[in-house]
Amino acid sequence: MEPKRIAFIGTGVMGASIVRHFLAAGHGVTVYTRTKSKADPLIGEGAVWAESPEEAAREAKVVMTMVGYPSDVEDVYFGDQGILSGIRPGSVVCDLTTSSPQLAVRIAEETEKLGCGSVDAPVSGGDVGARNGTLSIMCGGTEEAFREVEPLFGLIGSNVIHHGQAGSGQHVKMSNQIAIATNMIGVCEALAYAVKAGLNPERVLESIATGAAGSWSLSNLAPRMLKGDFAPGFYVKHFLKDLRIALDEAKVMELPLPGVELAEQMYSDLSARGFGDDGTQSLYKLYTQFS
Structure with missing residues (x-):
């Protein structure tokens, strides 16, 4: 797989392990999380720090988010210095947060206007699955967007299934x-x-x-x-x-x-x-x- 520049927003219990899989596979990863100290170990392992979701998304081919609540998802995509302010045409966003299906549809509609793809991709398997790269990943979005990120999902999941249109994964x-x-x-x-x-x-x-x-x-x-x-x-x-x-x-x-x-x-x-x-x-x- 050709190395990609990935932006990863949210490096909590599971997110940090996911980032490590991408780094180990040779991908460049830019990270952002609200508390920078939580990302310090990843920065020490080769990840690049960004000051905002917008900055993280600016040079990324794939932007992944894994935050806490639907309100957090809304903020990192649509808020000031959010992902949609920095993302470039041709990129794909993937929300790994378990969130609202309606919000997934909204993200898909807005990214399409910007010439980008979107995949809602909540995961199951907990900290063990993230650490071992055996997550179950449930995907919604266009076939084209899914195929773009499927090889990356293969690095972190052992069961990756596309279920249909935006919101289906949620x-x-x-x-x-x-x-x-x-x-x-x-x-x-x-x-x-x-x-x-x-x-x-x-x-x-x-x-x-x-x-x-x-x-x-x-x-x-x-x-x-x-x-x-x-x-x-x-x-x-x-x-x-x-x-x-x-x-x-x-x-x-x-x-x-x-x-x-x-x-x-x-x-x-x-x-x-x-x-x-x-x-x-x-x-x-x-x-x-x-x-």
């Missing part, structure tokens, strides 16, 4: 988060039950993780729960944001989602108790510390 991510939300409740309750029954929960996991109950959360997050490791692979506050987006979209479609409503209530409770910056596996605390 809708697929909502399906993903819906499945995780109710599954996480099941994982927590399975462990709580095993402990209450006097079983060794680690041995219980050995028995059930490879059977019909198996899931990514059961294999990867349940062991963290049992160790009391609630460090974020994905923040509670961001997952809560995703659940609310899903519920808003479902309301528009007149689709009841009682499982997601329950998960939203439980994560709201967890956040109100001060655990918004913990990982999603900290839902287990509601069963062990507050039950």
Whole structure:
């Protein structure tokens, strides 16, 4: 693959690992994040610092964003010194944030006016998937824009699928988060039950993780729960944001989602108790510390 100049906006838990994959493959990467000190390790590894999203986008062939909330996405694209002020014709923007499908459509419409492509490409796999380059990447946008960035996605993901027009990737991510939300409740309750029954929960996991109950959360997050490791692979506050987006979209479609409503209530409770910056596996605390 020919080296590209990539701009990457947002170098948090997952973003930093993604940038490292691009650097390792020989691509030039310009980075911007609101707190420069968070990007210092990447700068030390060869990334170039930009003072704004606009500056980062100015010389980039591909601009990728991975920020927290839809309001952050809107700001880095449309705000003062935003990406759309600096991007050049022929470039492609890729939003890896889990965000609003409607916002993805708006970005696509505005980038098209500027002669650029757009791909909404939310990811799943957490900090482990970003570190190992095994993310699942769910893409929406034109076929042309997707093909332009597909080789780059191959460096960070093991399951990269184009689902259709702008916004499609975000809708697929909502399906993903819906499945995780109710599954996480099941994982927590399975462990709580095993402990209450006097079983060794680690041995219980050995028995059930490879059977019909198996899931990514059961294999990867349940062991963290049992160790009391609630460090974020994905923040509670961001997952809560995703659940609310899903519920808003479902309301528009007149689709009841009682499982997601329950998960939203439980994560709201967890956040109100001060655990918004913990990982999603900290839902287990509601069963062990507050039950």
